[in-house]
Amino acid sequence: MGKRKRLSADKIKEAKRDLAFAKLKNVPSSPRKMRLVADMVRGVEVFKALGLLHFSNKQAAVDVEKLLKSAISNWEQKNDKKAESGELYIKAITVDCAPMLKRLRPAPKGRGYRIRKRSNHITLTVDTINNDNKDA
Numbered sequence: 001m002g003k004r005k006r007l008s009a010d011k012i013k014e015a016k017r018d019l020a021f022a023k024l025k026n027v028p029s030s031p032r033k034m035r036l037v038a039d040m041v042r043g044v045e046v047f048k049a050l051g052l053l054h055f056s057n058k059q060a061a062v063d064v065e066k067l068l069k070s071a072i073s074n075w076e077q078k079n080d081k082k083a084e085s086g087e088l089y090i091k092a093i094t095v096d097c098a099p100m101l102k103r104l105r106p107a108p109k110g111r112g113y114r115i116r117k118r119s120n121h122i123t124l125t126v127d128t129i130n131n132d133n134k135d136a
Contacts, residue, residue: 019077019091021125024067027060031095031120034060038093038122046072046088046126066094066120071126091127095120 001009027034037060041049046068053065068090072083101117 018076019074019125019127020071021123022067022071022074023124024063024122026098026119027063027118027122028119029060029063030118031097032057034064034095034120034122037061037064038095041068041090042093042095044090045086045129046090047085049090064124067122067124068126071124075126087128087130088126091131092123092125094135096123097121 037056037058039052040051040056041064044052049068050065052067053061070087075088076083098119099123100119102115103115104112105115107113
């Protein structure tokens with residue numbers, strides 16, 4: 001690795017040091033359904049988001065709630081203190097497509113219809129509210 005590339009990699013690592021994130025891969029639901037839940041909690045304080053997810057009727061909310069708890073735990077491990085109410089918020093949440101399972105369903109006249117079983121990857125980033133104010 002060249003010197004310039006190493007310096008830029010070190011800058012990226014330093015920027016990510018304060019952030020805590022969690023990833024969930026190959027979730028067996030379509031990205032479109034998961035994005036509805038992700039949009040509901042994006043930018044919200046974490047304990048308010050946990051309440052929203054807990055009482056949501058969507059099945060995808062269960063996966064996002066579990067992921068959010070993991071991200072909070074990662075932040076607590078990184079900073080050696082407990083998360084308090086009003087301190088953390090969801091900085092970014094992205095839902096990306098994962099590989100599709102392709103299956104065939106019998107159709108009339110000896111044909112087969114293709115069924116695409118979609119899945120997704122979720123990345124959730126948690127940050128402190130105070131860090132956001134320092135940058136502005």
